Amino acid sequence: MHPFRSHTCGELRAGHAGRKSRLSGWVFRKRDHGSLLFIDLRDHYGITQVVVQPDRDFFETCRGLRPESVITVTGLVEPRSADTVNPSLPTGEVELLAEQLAVESAADPLPLYLAGDDPGPEDLRLKYRYLDLRREEMQRKIALRADVVASLRRRMTAHGFREFQTPILTCSSPEGARDYLVPSRVHPGKFYALPQAPQLFKQLLMIGGMDRYFQVAPCFRDEDARADRSPGEFYQLDIEMSFVTQEDVFAVVEDVIAGVFREFSDWTVDETPFRRIPYREAMVKYGTDKPDLRIPIEMADVTEMFRGSGFNAFRSVVEKSGAVRAIPVRGIADRPRSFFDRMVEFAVERGAGGLAYLVWSGGGVKGPLAKFLSEADRSGLAARCGVGDGDVIFFVADAPARAAAIGGDVRVRLARDLDLFEKKAFRFGWVVDFPMFEFDETLGRIAFSHNPFSMPQGGMAALESGDPLGVTAFQYDIVCNGVELSSGAIRNHSPEIMLKAFEIAGYSRGEVEERFGFMLSAFRHGAPPHGGIAPGIDRIVMLLAGETNIREVIAFPMNQRAQDLMMNAPSTVSERQLRELHLKLDLIRDSGREGM
RNA sequence: GGGGGCGUAGCUCAAUUGGUUAGAGUCCCAGAUUGUCGAUCUGGUUGUUGCGGGUUCGAGUCCCGUCGCUCCCGCCA
Numbered sequence: 001m002h003p004f005r006s007h008t009c010g011e012l013r014a015g016h017a018g019r020k021s022r023l024s025g026w027v028f029r030k031r032d033h034g035s036l037l038f039i040d041l042r043d044h045y046g047i048t049q050v051v052v053q054p055d056r057d058f059f060e061t062c063r064g065l066r067p068e069s070v071i072t073v074t075g076l077v078e079p080r081s082a083d084t085v086n087p088s089l090p091t092g093e094v095e096l097l098a099e100q101l102a103v104e105s106a107a108d109p110l111p112l113y114l115a116g117d118d119p120g121p122e123d124l125r126l127k128y129r130y131l132d133l134r135r136e137e138m139q140r141k142i143a144l145r146a147d148v149v150a151s152l153r154r155r156m157t158a159h160g161f162r163e164f165q166t167p168i169l170t171c172s173s174p175e176g177a178r179d180y181l182v183p184s185r186v187h188p189g190k191f192y193a194l195p196q197a198p199q200l201f202k203q204l205l206m207i208g209g210m211d212r213y214f215q216v217a218p219c220f221r222d223e224d225a226r227a228d229r230s231p232g233e234f235y236q237l238d239i240e241m242s243f244v245t246q247e248d249v250f251a252v253v254e255d256v257i258a259g260v261f262r263e264f265s266d267w268t269v270d271e272t273p274f275r276r277i278p279y280r281e282a283m284v285k286y287g288t289d290k291p292d293l294r295i296p297i298e299m300a301d302v303t304e305m306f307r308g309s310g311f312n313a314f315r316s317v318v319e320k321s322g323a324v325r326a327i328p329v330r331g332i333a334d335r336p337r338s339f340f341d342r343m344v345e346f347a348v349e350r351g352a353g354g355l356a357y358l359v360w361s362g363g364g365v366k367g368p369l370a371k372f373l374s375e376a377d378r379s380g381l382a383a384r385c386g387v388g389d390g391d392v393i394f395f396v397a398d399a400p401a402r403a404a405a406i407g408g409d410v411r412v413r414l415a416r417d418l419d420l421f422e423k424k425a426f427r428f429g430w431v432v433d434f435p436m437f438e439f440d441e442t443l444g445r446i447a448f449s450h451n452p453f454s455m456p457q458g459g460m461a462a463l464e465s466g467d468p469l470g471v472t473a474f475q476y477d478i479v480c481n482g483v484e485l486s487s488g489a490i491r492n493h494s495p496e497i498m499l500k501a502f503e504i505a506g507y508s509r510g511e512v513e514e515r516f517g518f519m520l521s522a523f524r525h526g527a528p529p530h531g532g533i534a535p536g537i538d539r540i541v542m543l544l545a546g547e548t549n550i551r552e553v554i555a556f557p558m559n560q561r562a563q564d565l566m567m568n569a570p571s572t573v574s575e576r577q578l579r580e581l582h583l584k585l586d587l588i589r590d591s592g593r594e595g596m
Numbered sequence: 597g598g599g600g601g602c603g604u605a606g607c608u609c610a611a612u613u614g615g616u617u618a619g620a621g622u623c624c625c626a627g628a629u630u631g632u633c634g635a636u637c638u639g640g641u642u643g644u645u646g647c648g649g650g651u652u653c654g655a656g657u658c659c660c661g662u663c664g665c666u667c668c669c670g671c672c673a
Contacts (some may be wrong), residue, residue, distance in 0.1 A: 034628065034629040036631065040633070089633080110606080112607075116607090120608085123665055196673080224672080449673085
C-alpha cells in the first residue's frame with residue numbers, strides 16, 4: 001500500500017465498504033466523546049469521517065491533535081448505520097475505522113479559524129495565505145483559475161495560435177503606467193524595466209512572421225490598486241494576429257471568451273457576435289466606456305431640447321457648450337420623496353450642480369423641473385426618452401464629459417438602489433471607434449488617448465485632415481457587466497503614419513526615432529498588417545467566481561499598498577547588493593517603517 | 597498625493613449623555629463524556645481598547661496628531 005494514501009478524502013463510497021484504505025489529510029474538526037473520537041479528515045478532494053476507538057494505542061495522541069495537523073490513517077472502510085449517515089457529505093455513507101495512525105505534522109494553534117464561514121480579516125488572510133488557501137472556497141476559486149487558464153490555452157491553440165514567451169527584463173516605455181525598474185549590475189546607472197505588457201514584442205513576433213501569437217503573459221505596472229485592479233502584477237491573455245481586420249480579432253476573441261464563460265458558468269452568456277457600441281454612443285447612453293449592459297437604462301442626449309427652454313439653469317449650461325443628459329427610468333413614479341432626494345444628494349456628491357427630474361404620474365407631469373417646461377417640451381422629452389405614465393426622467397446638465405460621467409454614475413446607482421441588474425447573466429459588448437487623441441488638460445496639449453501604436457481610421461489622410469480630435473482609431477475594448485476585460489487595436493504598421501501620429505501628440509521625429517527606432521526599423525523591413533488584444537485573466541476569473549475583489553482569485557496577492565504580507569516584500573537589501581548595483585539610497589522619509 | 601469607512605481578547609463583536617475592576621460568543625487550556633458530524637457539559641487563561649498627546653475629578657467613548665487595513669478619486673498607453 002502507498003505510504004500516504006490509497007484513496008483521497010473525497011473518494012470513499014458505500015461500494016468501498018469492507019476494503020482497507022489509507023487516507024492522508026488535515027484534521028478539520030474533532031468530536032471527542034471521551035471513549036470515542038471522530039475526526040473529519042480533509043484534503044483537496046473532500047472530507048471523510050475517521051473513527052478512533054479507545055483501545056487504540058494512538059487514541060490519546062489523537063485527542064491531543066489540534067485542528068490542521070496532518071495525519072495518515074489506515075483502516076477499514078465501514079458502512080454507516082442508517083441513522084448515522086451524513087447526507088451533507090459525499091462520503092457520508094461510510095467512515096474509516098482507524099487501525100494505524102501517523103502524525104505527519106502537528107499544528108500549532110491557528111491565527112485563523114478555518115472551520116467556519118467567516119474568513120477573518122484580510123491582512124491576516126494574506127499573511128497566512130497558506131492557511132487561507134485551505135478553505136474550501138479558496139480551493140475552488142484557485143482551481144477555477146487554473147482550469148480557466150488551461151481552457152484559454154486549449155481554445156487559443158485550437159484557433160491556430162501558438163504560445164510564445166517574451167522577455168521579462170526589458171526596457172522602460174515612455175507612455176503609459178509607471179514602470180518597475182531593475183538596476184543593472186553590469187551597466188552602471190542603467191535599468192531594465194519589467195514589461196507593462198508584451199506589446200512591442202508581440203508586434204515584433206508578427207513582423208517576424210509568426211502569424212498568430214498568444215501568451216498567458218505577466219504584466220507589471222507600478223500603479224495604485226483598486227478592488228478590481230491588483231497592484232504590481234497581473235495576467236493577460238495576450239493575443240496578436242497578422243493580416244487581419246478588426247472583425248477577425250473580434251471573431252476569435254468572441255469565440256474564446258463566450259466559450260470559456262459558458263464552460264465555467266451556468267449564467268446566460270450573450271450569443272456571438274457581441275454587440276458593437278461606438279465610443280461616442282457609449283458615452284451618451286451609458287456615460288462610460290465600460291457600460292454595464294445588464295442595466296435596462298439608456299441615457300439620451302437632450303441638449304438641444306433645453307437650448308431655448310424656460311429653465312435658465314440648463315439653458316445657460318447649454319449656451320456654454322455644455323450638455324444635458326436624460327436618464328429615463330420606468331415605473332418608479334410612486335417612489336417616496338426621500339428616494340429622489342437621495343439620488344439628488346448622490347449626484348451632488350459626484351460633483352453635479354444638481355439633479356433635476358420629471359415624474360409622469362396620474363396623467364400629468366410633476367417634479368421640480370415641471371413648471372419651467374412647456375407642454376410641448378414635456379411631450380417632446382417623453383417621446384425622445386420613450387417614457388409614459390408611471391415613469392421618471394432624471395437630468396444632468398454640465399460640460400459634456402462631466403455630464404456623461406455623473407449621468408453614468410447615477411445610472412448605476414439607480415440600478416443598484418432599484419435592483420435593476422439583470423440576474424445571472426454575462427452581458428458583453430465591444431466598444432469601438434475610440435478617439436485617437438484627446439486634449440490633455442494637465443499637459444495643455446493633444447495626447448494619445450489610448451495606444452500610440454494604433455492605426456488611425458482613414459490612415460494618413462485622416463491625420464492630415466487638421467482635426468486630430470475627430471480622428472478615431474481601430475481601437476476597441478471588450479466589456480462585461482461593467483468590467484473592462486480588455487483593450488486592443490489594429491496596429492499602425494506604417495512608419496510614416498506612425499511618425500505623423502506621434503508628431504500630433506507632440507513628439508518630434510528625432511524623439512520617436514530615438515525611442516522606437518527599432519520599431520520603425522522593423523516597420524521599414526516588411527511589416528504585415530496586424531492587430532490584437534489582451535483580455536485580463538484575473539478579471540475573467542473574478543467574474544466567473546462571482547467576486548468583486550480581484551485578490552480573491554489570486555493565490556498570493558499583494559495588499560492595496562503593494563506589499564506581500566506573507567513574504568514581507570518589498571524588503572530592504574544588503575549594502576553589498578546596493579554596491580554591486582551602483583545604487584545609493586536617498587531616503588527622504590524616515591525609513592523606520594521598513595524591516596518590520 | 598487627496599477623500600470616506602473601520603481599528604476593543606488569537607478571531608467575531610458588546611460596553612447607556614464621559615462614570616466602579618472593559619464583557620459575550622468562539623478559539624485556546626484542563627476535566628467529564630461511546631455515535632457525533634459547527635458534538636455536548638463543567639471550569640479556566642487570554643486586553644498597553646492600534647500608537648502618542650490633550651481636555652476632564654474621571655476617556656474605549658470627546659479633541660488633535662500619527663500608524664495600519666479597506667473603498668473611492670487622482671493614476672492605470
